[in-house]
Amino acid sequence: MVVFQWLRSRSRRIAMALAFAVSVLAGSYFVDSYPLAVGGETATAQWIERVAYVLGRRPDHVPDSVLLVNVAYDKTLVPYDALFTADRDETRRAPAGHVAVTDRRKLADFLQAAAGAPYRYIVLDIRFDDDIPASDPASQRLFALIDSLPRVVFARHEDALVHPLAPAAKSAFSDYHTTVSETNMVKYPILKHASLSIPAVMYARGDSARFRTWGGLTFDRGRLCRRSVFIEAPVRASGWMRNSLNNPLGAPPCNYYNLGASLLAAPDSADAIRTLVTDRIVVVGDYIDDVHTTYAGTLAGPLVNLNAYIALCRGSHLVRILPSLLLFLLYFLIAYGLISRHHPFDYIPLLRRHRSVVLRAAVYFVGFTTLLSLTAVLFYIVGGTVYSVVFPSLCFTILNLWIRKPFL
Numbered sequence: 001m002v003v004f005q006w007l008r009s010r011s012r013r014i015a016m017a018l019a020f021a022v023s024v025l026a027g028s029y030f031v032d033s034y035p036l037a038v039g040g041e042t043a044t045a046q047w048i049e050r051v052a053y054v055l056g057r058r059p060d061h062v063p064d065s066v067l068l069v070n071v072a073y074d075k076t077l078v079p080y081d082a083l084f085t086a087d088r089d090e091t092r093r094a095p096a097g098h099v100a101v102t103d104r105r106k107l108a109d110f111l112q113a114a115a116g117a118p119y120r121y122i123v124l125d126i127r128f129d130d131d132i133p134a135s136d137p138a139s140q141r142l143f144a145l146i147d148s149l150p151r152v153v154f155a156r157h158e159d160a161l162v163h164p165l166a167p168a169a170k171s172a173f174s175d176y177h178t179t180v181s182e183t184n185m186v187k188y189p190i191l192k193h194a195s196l197s198i199p200a201v202m203y204a205r206g207d208s209a210r211f212r213t214w215g216g217l218t219f220d221r222g223r224l225c226r227r228s229v230f231i232e233a234p235v236r237a238s239g240w241m242r243n244s245l246n247n248p249l250g251a252p253p254c255n256y257y258n259l260g261a262s263l264l265a266a267p268d269s270a271d272a273i274r275t276l277v278t279d280r281i282v283v284v285g286d287y288i289d290d291v292h293t294t295y296a297g298t299l300a301g302p303l304v305n306l307n308a309y310i311a312l313c314r315g316s317h318l319v320r321i322l323p324s325l326l327l328f329l330l331y332f333l334i335a336y337g338l339i340s341r342h343h344p345f346d347y348i349p350l351l352r353r354h355r356s357v358v359l360r361a362a363v364y365f366v367g368f369t370t371l372l373s374l375t376a377v378l379f380y381i382v383g384g385t386v387y388s389v390v391f392p393s394l395c396f397t398i399l400n401l402w403i404r405k406p407f408l
Contacts, residue, residue: 017336024331024395029319030216031391033227035176035189060236060255066306067280068237068256069263071107071126072288075100078133093131102126105138106260107284111145111152113273114282121202122277124154125174125285125302128166139165146170153201155305158192172198174305176292186294187228188308190317191218199229199308202281224319229311230386231294235303237287256287281306316385323385330375331392338400 062068082096107126114122124146128134134143146152147167154166155174162168173192190200191211204210212219218227237255257263263273285302292299299307311317372389379385 013336013339016339017332020335020339020395020399021328021331024335024392025324025328027395028327028388028391029226031388032230033216033218035187035192035228060238060242062235062237062242062255065120065280066235067276067282068287068302069110069259069282069284070240070256070287071102071259071284072286072290073258074103074106074260076103076105081131099132101132102286103260104136104142106264108138108142108145109264109269110259110273110284111142111149113270114277115145115149117274117277118279119277120151120279120281122149122152122282123198123202123284123302123305124152125198125283125290125305127155127157127160128163128171129157130161130163132163134163134165143167151205153198155198172196172201174198174301176304186231188231188304188311189228190225190312191227197308198305199312202309203312220318225317226319229308229317231299231304231307232311232316233294233297233299233303233307234310235306236297237300237303238298259284281309320385323379323387327375327387330372334371334396335399338396338403341403 077098078101080096080099081093084092084094107124111122128143134140143166146154147170152170153172154170156162156168156171158173158175162171173189173195174197175192176188188199189197191197191213194213196204196208196211200211210221211225213227218225240255240258242253242255254262257276263269263276266272283302283306285300285305287300287302290301292301292304294304372393376387376389379387
């Protein structure tokens with residue numbers, strides 16, 4: 001009876017706190033789904049990863065289920081006609097010289113050998129844009145192989161068209177975005193222009209209807225999920241060879257194989273390739289020049305695709321019930337405390353003496369960010385979950401200033 005009376009006397013505050021907690025949780029979902037980094041939302045995970053890297057807890061790691069193939073040293077020069085200007089409406093071109101592209105004959109030889117093996121998936125982090133000539137026999141053979149092989153995907157870019165002779169049905173987006181405040185790769189979009197990205201194509205495994213959107217919500221076979229996934233790096237390869245300290249009497253194991261010199265040069269290369277690709281995810285790309293800076297460290301572009309796929313397999317994109325309930329409870333308690341004007345920051349002497357709105361906003365924002373960052377540390381350590389800290393901190397700062405509007 002006493003509890004009921006207590007709840008009834010505070011029903012208005014409880015209702016407001018519940019509504020605000022739901023709003024912050026819903027807003028965080030859309031912020032986390034947005035492909036652009038809001039700013040500072042991965043700071044907690046970033047510092048954890050940096051400390052772990054310094055302590056040697058993030059060494060190179062390429063599991064046996066993965067085969068990395070480097071094409072950085074297998075290039076050919078082809079004629080290139082360049083656009084007159086950077087204007088997208090300008091389509092005129094003129095001969096400008098030659099550009100280096102992946103050797104399509106060698107790539108076709110590799111795929112021909114792999115065709116007879118039970119590989120899990122082949123990812124070609126290689127683009128076949130329409131401004132690169134593709135009428136030669138090597139290109140035609142390569143495109144025919146890609147079209148005929150199952151479980152093969154190659155990269156495309158949103159600002160470029162796939163060559164009309166290439167099997168566009170086997171292509172998928174591999175784009176990401178940065179902002180002025182966050183220049184690192186932070187999120188990888190699952191969907192782009194209503195089409196699946198490379199990791200999503202691998203994850204869906206032929207089920208084009210696996211991801212559904214309804215309004216601003218996205219579902220993975222009926223489970224609410226985010227449209228973007230935070231980049232993690234369980235698979236790393238900072239160099240060709242791994243650390244040789246554990247192999248003093250022999251050659252260190254490879255992180256990746258060079259296409260021409262390592263795989264195609266041997267007399268029995270076809271048999272060796274079939275053995276290597278068996279039961280493996282094969283990721284072909286440039287591991288030397290195509291590198292990106294992420295909050296988890298520097299990663300080669302092909303590994304970004306692979307790690308994003310692993311994140312999807314781990315369910316990192318899914319909105320899980322328990323973490324969401326814990327965040328909702330935390331948001332409710334903070335909101336209820338603010339609405340009830342019980343705020344620990346009010347006991348800071350500096351705030352008791354000064355009534356500056358700017359000063360109060362800064363202190364409140366830092367305080368909320370610190371509290372939520374500590375929560376984010378626990379979430380990341382326990383479950384590997386990354387969530388936005390800046391957005392809820394801003395929401396609670398605004399709520400607190402509004403509740404205390406006599407100070408305005």
